[in-house]
Amino acid sequence: xxxxxxxxxxxxxxxxxxxxxxxxxxxxxxxxxxxxxxxxxxxxxxxxxxxxxxxxxxxxxxxxxxxxxxxxxxxxxxxxxxxxxxxxxxxxxxxxxxxxxxxxxxxxxxxxxxxxxxxxxxxxxxxxxxxxxxxxxxxxxxxxxxxxxxxxxxxxxxxxxxxxxxxxxxxxxxxxxxxxxxxxxxxxxxxxxxxxxxxxxxxxxxxxxxxxxxxxxxxxxxxxxxxxxxxxxxxxxxxxxxxxxxxxxxxxxxxxxxxxxxxxxxxxxxxxxxxxxxxxxxxxxxxxxxxxxxxxxxxxxxxxxxxxxxxxxxxxxxxxxxxxxxxxxxxxxxxxxxxxxxxxxxxxxxxxxxxxxxxxxxxxxxxxxxxxxxxxxxxxxxxxxxxxxxxxxxxxxxxxxxxxxxxxxxxxxxxxxxxxxx
Amino acid sequence: xxxxxxxxxxxxxxxxxxxxxxxxxxxxxxxxxxxxxxxxxxxxxxxxxxxxxxxxxxxxxxxxxxxxxxxxxxxxxxxxxxxxxxxxxxxxxxxxxxxxxxxxxxxxxxxxxxxxxxxxxxxxxxxxxxxxxxxxxxxxxxxxxxxxxxxxxxxxxxxxxxxxxxxxxxxxxxxxxxxxxxxxxxxxxxxxxxxxxxxxxxxxxxxxxxxxxxxxxxxxxxxxxxxxxxxxxxxxxxxxxxxxxxxxxxxxxxxxxxxxxxxxxxxxxxxxxxxxxxxxxxxxxxxxxxxxxxxxxxxxxxxxxxxxxxxxxxxxxxxxxxxxxxxxxxxxxxxxxx
Numbered sequence: 001x002x003x004x005x006x007x008x009x010x011x012x013x014x015x016x017x018x019x020x021x022x023x024x025x026x027x028x029x030x031x032x033x034x035x036x037x038x039x040x041x042x043x044x045x046x047x048x049x050x051x052x053x054x055x056x057x058x059x060x061x062x063x064x065x066x067x068x069x070x071x072x073x074x075x076x077x078x079x080x081x082x083x084x085x086x087x088x089x090x091x092x093x094x095x096x097x098x099x100x101x102x103x104x105x106x107x108x109x110x111x112x113x114x115x116x117x118x119x120x121x122x123x124x125x126x127x128x129x130x131x132x133x134x135x136x137x138x139x140x141x142x143x144x145x146x147x148x149x150x151x152x153x154x155x156x157x158x159x160x161x162x163x164x165x166x167x168x169x170x171x172x173x174x175x176x177x178x179x180x181x182x183x184x185x186x187x188x189x190x191x192x193x194x195x196x197x198x199x200x201x202x203x204x205x206x207x208x209x210x211x212x213x214x215x216x217x218x219x220x221x222x223x224x225x226x227x228x229x230x231x232x233x234x235x236x237x238x239x240x241x242x243x244x245x246x247x248x249x250x251x252x253x254x255x256x257x258x259x260x261x262x263x264x265x266x267x268x269x270x271x272x273x274x275x276x277x278x279x280x281x282x283x284x285x286x287x288x289x290x291x292x293x294x295x296x297x298x299x300x301x302x303x304x305x306x307x308x309x310x311x312x313x314x315x316x317x318x319x320x321x322x323x324x325x326x327x328x329x330x331x332x333x334x335x336x337x338x339x340x341x342x343x344x345x346x347x348x349x350x351x352x353x354x355x356x357x358x359x360x361x362x363x364x365x366x367x368x369x370x371x372x373x374x375x376x377x378x379x380x381x382x383x384x385x386x387x388x389x390x391x392x393x394x395x396x397x398x399x400x401x402x403x404x405x406x407x408x409x410x411x412x413x414x415x416x417x418x419x420x421x422x
Numbered sequence: 423x424x425x426x427x428x429x430x431x432x433x434x435x436x437x438x439x440x441x442x443x444x445x446x447x448x449x450x451x452x453x454x455x456x457x458x459x460x461x462x463x464x465x466x467x468x469x470x471x472x473x474x475x476x477x478x479x480x481x482x483x484x485x486x487x488x489x490x491x492x493x494x495x496x497x498x499x500x501x502x503x504x505x506x507x508x509x510x511x512x513x514x515x516x517x518x519x520x521x522x523x524x525x526x527x528x529x530x531x532x533x534x535x536x537x538x539x540x541x542x543x544x545x546x547x548x549x550x551x552x553x554x555x556x557x558x559x560x561x562x563x564x565x566x567x568x569x570x571x572x573x574x575x576x577x578x579x580x581x582x583x584x585x586x587x588x589x590x591x592x593x594x595x596x597x598x599x600x601x602x603x604x605x606x607x608x609x610x611x612x613x614x615x616x617x618x619x620x621x622x623x624x625x626x627x628x629x630x631x632x633x634x635x636x637x638x639x640x641x642x643x644x645x646x647x648x649x650x651x652x653x654x655x656x657x658x659x660x661x662x663x664x665x666x667x668x669x670x671x672x673x674x675x676x677x678x679x680x681x682x683x684x685x686x687x688x689x690x691x692x693x694x695x696x697x698x699x700x701x702x703x704x705x706x707x708x709x710x711x712x713x714x715x716x717x718x719x720x721x722x723x724x725x726x727x728x729x730x731x732x733x734x735x736x737x738x739x740x741x742x743x744x745x746x747x748x749x750x751x752x753x754x755x756x757x758x759x760x
Contacts, residue, residue: 201578
């Protein structure tokens with residue numbers, strides 16, 4: 001179908017664009033921006049005046065929950081939530097049941113995602129068999145089956161296995177996505193080791209549980225030359241360590257979950273399990289440093305999407321499952337930072353779309369001509385309340401439930417196909 | 423597009439402790455923590471306990487205050503001592519008492535806490551006395567019980583043990599008459615202690631001059647000072663001039679791992695002996711929630727000596743629990759009739 005997106009403000013840092021321009025799409029490909037291709041006749045014209053037109057977002061680590069945890073979410077429900085949130089591509093975590101450590105599971109996920117027809121799903125293969133942290137999984141077979149990268153969460157490997165896994169990944173030029181977490185220091189903790197853990201008597205997770213893991217990974221990545229992406233960092237110290245590693249020209253990148261740019265340990269309040277996250281929400285100083293890290297381009301932003309069934313949060317705080325159903329609040333939370341003057345709109349696109357695409361090595365994150373039309377249109381003024389009416393994910397486990405958000409996706413195109421329209 | 427201008431609702435935001443614990447008239451409805459409770463309420467608990475402490479001296483050790491009420495001791499963690507004092511308190515108030523040891527029953531078969539609560543409510547329970555290994559368990563249950571049910575926290579994880587703290591306050595008041603000007607030292611495993619957290623809040627609210635905690639750094643929370651205490655790593659300096667010493671129980675499993683090297687070394691540094699006691703005021707009061715590890719936390723001659731009020735604490739515990747049960751069920755009746 002020939003589509004013309006008309007009158008919107010095109011924000012496309014890959015091509016240095018920021019201004020009102022038309023976008024012309026046909027056969028799923030962007031045929032032109034600004035100037036109409038010869039003989040272009042639109043079959044569908046989307047009026048985007050007053051809206052932003054951006055490359056679709058790319059999420060580096062989303063939990064789709066299927067197969068195995070369909071009570072929390074399905075490939076269909078969560079990819080539908082993704083396109084509603086402006087994501088055109090999501091990488092799905094291997095912690096399914098069975099674990100995504102074989103080509104068969106990868107194929108199942110790819111097939112189901114295609115059948116659902118919403119966001120593109122790029123499977124992340126398990127770095128170790130069963131995610132048990134002991135034996136390397138068949139990385140080459142997983143790559144052939146369509147896995148974009150390998151992933152291991154939690155970090156339950158010995159240093160020796162981690163080193164071997166990173167080294168082996170270089171053989172097949174595979175990116176490795178890791179959650180930096182030293183499990184022995186974490187030791188059953190469920191909130192940041194700070195004021196709130198002291199007050200509520202909740203087992204704390206010291207910052208060193210993250211920084212020790214990052215230090216270990218940086219050293220091994222440098223020695224092996226592996227490409228590593230750290231997902232979900234939470235502390236000021238972590239940002240500083242990454243800045244240093246990048247200064248040293250290491251191929252190491254990282255992301256922060258969008259809600260960590262807004263919430264702190266104090267939000268846990270009196271045992272509110274909706275604020276039970278992994279990594280934990282830390283101090284105000286950590287939050288400020290994470291925002292600065294995003295503004296400086298040291299770290300990107302991921303959703304950290306973890307949908308849960310209601311029962312998963314209905315227990316005493318330490319026994320609840322960590323995580324936020326977060327895909328659908330990422331954009332308004334980022335726009336709030338723009339509104340506060342902390343980051344620019346261009347940076348929103350860079351951190352949510354362009355940079356994640358580069359990390360994955362995929363042709364996405366831009367509105368370049370002749371690339372697949374993965375596009376999101378946003379009404380920056382639209383106000384909406386986080387409630388059943390405006391929610392797509394199976395998981396309603398969000399601390400933002402009931403709150404008003406500003407900024408809403410009105411259209412999402414995946415490969416030139418309109419998969420979401422408000 | 424949804425253009426409703428609804429303001430941010432906080433429906434999913436958990437209420438804070440004080441709004442959860444008090445009814446519309448500001449009366450104690452649940453007793454979950456000493457934090458955020460006013461001096462008046464803490465004083466009222468002690469005053470009511472004082473009026474009940476003569477009950478034990480009567481030939482018939484019963485008053486008909488809670489006749490017809492059903493109190494369920496809901497223990498997700500074993501504790502014979504605490505459960506017994508709650509049971510005795512309830513029986514002295516003429517309530518019907520059911521003891522449920524969940525550690526060995528329903529939830530181990532996969533039943534959720536909420537299912538257990540719903541079932542007991544259907545049996546017309548009026549009060550749950552809850553002990554659980556998770557911090558926040560009593561808050562969680564209080565948020566989900568029916569409006570006519572009161573919840574008393576009998577210890578949740580490392581968070582709070584408010585009746586233990588209040589019996590300690592009651593014991594201090596009986597010894598020292600008032601809290602003003604007192605220097606109190608709490609010694610031992612602060613990190614894992616729900617008792618210490620509840621004591622610190624209560625002592626500060628009741629207006630003592632100074633609360634000190636004395637412990638090795640591995641047994642302190644990450645941000646101890648934010649609790650409103652002074653931190654001492656040395657027993658002698660910590661005890662200097664104190665009026666009250668509260669010893670904490672040290673679990674044996676803390677030894678020999680990454681927290682403490684040995685009982686011997688712990689006693690050497692933090693064990694209370696007659697020699698170290700001399701640093702405190704001459705009329706110092708020594709307390710311990712029991713059971714005591716003699717020779718680890720304190721010397722036998724200190725535990726049994728003239729400064730010790732350890733056994734009075736146990737007696738006072740029953741009066742305090744009678745007081746809390748009476749006030750909480752009374753506040754619930756008050757909100758029913760309003």
